[in-house]
Each structure stands twice: as structure tokens, then as C-alpha cells.
Amino acid sequence: MPFPNRLDGRIVHLWHAPQSGSNGELDFHVSNYLLEHIGGLRVVSGLTNHDLFEMVSIILRCIPLEDLTIHKRDQYHIDNIDNNNNKDLEAGDYYVTTRNNRGRVSAIQVFDRLPVGNAAYHHVERPYIARQQKETIVHVRKRDRGCVLTKTPNCGASVGDWTGFEVAHIFPLYHELVDPDRITRDLPDFMSRSSLTGHVAHSPQNAILMRSDVHRHFSQYQVAINMDSPGGPKIVAFTQATAWMSGTRINSAWLAYPDRPPNCFWQWHYKESVLANVRWVGAPVYTEEDVQEDVQQRNNKARKPFTVHSDDDLDYGTDTSVSSVED
Numbered sequence: 001m002p003f004p005n006r007l008d009g010r011i012v013h014l015w016h017a018p019q020s021g022s023n024g025e026l027d028f029h030v031s032n033y034l035l036e037h038i039g040g041l042r043v044v045s046g047l048t049n050h051d052l053f054e055m056v057s058i059i060l061r062c063i064p065l066e067d068l069t070i071h072k073r074d075q076y077h078i079d080n081i082d083n084n085n086n087k088d089l090e091a092g093d094y095y096v097t098t099r100n101n102r103g104r105v106s107a108i109q110v111f112d113r114l115p116v117g118n119a120a121y122h123h124v125e126r127p128y129i130a131r132q133q134k135e136t137i138v139h140v141r142k143r144d145r146g147c148v149l150t151k152t153p154n155c156g157a158s159v160g161d162w163t164g165f166e167v168a169h170i171f172p173l174y175h176e177l178v179d180p181d182r183i184t185r186d187l188p189d190f191m192s193r194s195s196l197t198g199h200v201a202h203s204p205q206n207a208i209l210m211r212s213d214v215h216r217h218f219s220q221y222q223v224a225i226n227m228d229s230p231g232g233p234k235i236v237a238f239t240q241a242t243a244w245m246s247g248t249r250i251n252s253a254w255l256a257y258p259d260r261p262p263n264c265f266w267q268w269h270y271k272e273s274v275l276a277n278v279r280w281v282g283a284p285v286y287t288e289e290d291v292q293e294d295v296q297q298r299n300n301k302a303r304k305p306f307t308v309h310s311d312d313d314l315d316y317g318t319d320t321s322v323s324s325v326e327d
Helices: 050-057 117-133 133-144 180-188 189-191 212-221 240-245 265-278 288-302
Strands: 011-014 035-042 068-073 076-079 092-099 165-169 206-213 222-226 234-237
Touching: 035 050, 035 234, 050 068, 050 265, 092 206, 133 165, 133 206, 180 189, 206 212, 212 222, 212 240, 222 265, 234 240
Parallel strands: 011 092
Antiparallel strands: 011 035, 068 076, 068 092, 165 206, 222 234
């Protein structure tokens, strides 16, 4: 069975700060049991206050940062957090408020779209990769020569030994099977100006080389790259298993490659990771064994040799105690 959510182990908790009275003042003295829970984080390593503002902006329907106010509460007082402050993020309770164009506190609107079902089904991609991706795999191996995230070189590359390294797709490849137009809907600006033709998801611009263990975390949205981070692209970890690489930077030489994945692909994956990990109780975490068992059961029932499921087959669930706005 998959882990039902990503709530356990959180050390940062996000709450909607309530109002008291007709003047719209905030009430920071209400028990957390009476507050509206909107999310949290398991890891603060390598993160700053500015990173927190960006994540909250994403889960609140990409609200502008200047319309957000976040306060940190501890035992004795309430601190206002500056979104331009690159101070290290601390564990604790944070109150979130939004303001309208008249400067008054407004109702919070949590983005309720499900994260795009990612390659927890990545083993399902493998037969498809074998048929469609040979040229891309060769290209990506030659370009990256090792894990892009950990900077681990493949010492066996010269003799063609790629054991322990896998080609990871940023935009899930199986969507080519179940929803070929998804990439056009999610990345319209890139697609409108791109010179790529055919199946863009198969392009080396949608693939990087990773260590096999890192690939599994990447596919579960447990680690991502924020290309818009101040100071340069930064790795962001969402679970303790990947916390050791959180806050590290991507190699500048690799960023200079003209055929590397464009920033918009990375930011798409980063936003999906925030939705999966930070918002509400988070999305379920599927192990490869869970998905293999699920696929086998469905295949046996349908008597088909191979089946790929759509996003609708993944039950991410929602925290029914939180009011949300339909997208």
C-alpha cells in the first residue's frame, strides 16, 4: 500500500491566519486546532524565507509575492517574515494571509488541481523507452556523462557501462500515451516558440541523466530544481532521504549546454513538486512495488499485456477540512 500522504515528519506547518473584528486585524492567539491548515514541509535544509514565499504563492494559485504576508509564531512572540530575506528557513508554525488590491485581508484560495501523475509509473515507461528513446538515451548519456543533480560522474562511461545511471524525463513520458496534448497545455509559451517537431517529450531537452536512486525520488516529486532561485538554479529537497543535496547548485558548465532542458520544464516540475509535497497533507507516495501490483491486477482483469493509466487512476485525495476553490 502507498503512503497515504506526506504529512508525517513535517517540521514546518502553514496555517491561514484568521481575522478578528470588523477592522480586519489578524488574530494570532487562536489555538492551531481552530485554524485552517494549508500545508507544510518536512525539510528546511538549504531553504530560505524567500523559498517559503515562493512555495506558498504556488499553492495559493500563484498569487503575487507582494500580496502575501507570512508571520512566524513561537512561544513568546510573532515575527513578520520578509519575502526578500534569504535568511535560512526555520522549523515552526507560520501564519499566511493574502491581501486584496485595497490592502485588506482577503479570503485564502488554495489551488486544488491535482499534481500531474508522475513516473511512480516510471517502470511502465521502460518498454516504451526501449522502443522510442534509443537516440535520446545515447544523446543524453554523451551530454551529461553522470548524474546532473549530485554531480556524480560515471566512471564506466568510457567502456559503455551505465549501471546505476538512468535517463530521467522531466515531463512524464507516459503522457505521450494517455494524453499527448498535455505538454502543449501545460507549457504553451515554450511550445509556441519551440523549433522542435514531433514528440517533444522524447527530445533530449526533456531528459537528463541521474543516479538510479535519485531518479526514483525525482519521479516521486521528492526532489526538484528551482531555476528561478536567487543566486542560480538550486536543488530543493522535500523529504529527509534527499535532504543531503538540498540547497546545492547545478554545475554552471552543464547549464551552458544549448541542448539541455529549458528552464520552463524545470519550473513545471518544481511547481508540481510543491503541489505534491507542500499543499494540504500532500500526495500519496507510491513505491514501484505498489504500481507494479496495481498494473498487474488491471492487466489481468483486462487480459491485456500492457496498460498505462491516466491521471484519473491516481487518487491523490484532499484534505476535506480545507475550503478550496475549483480551478
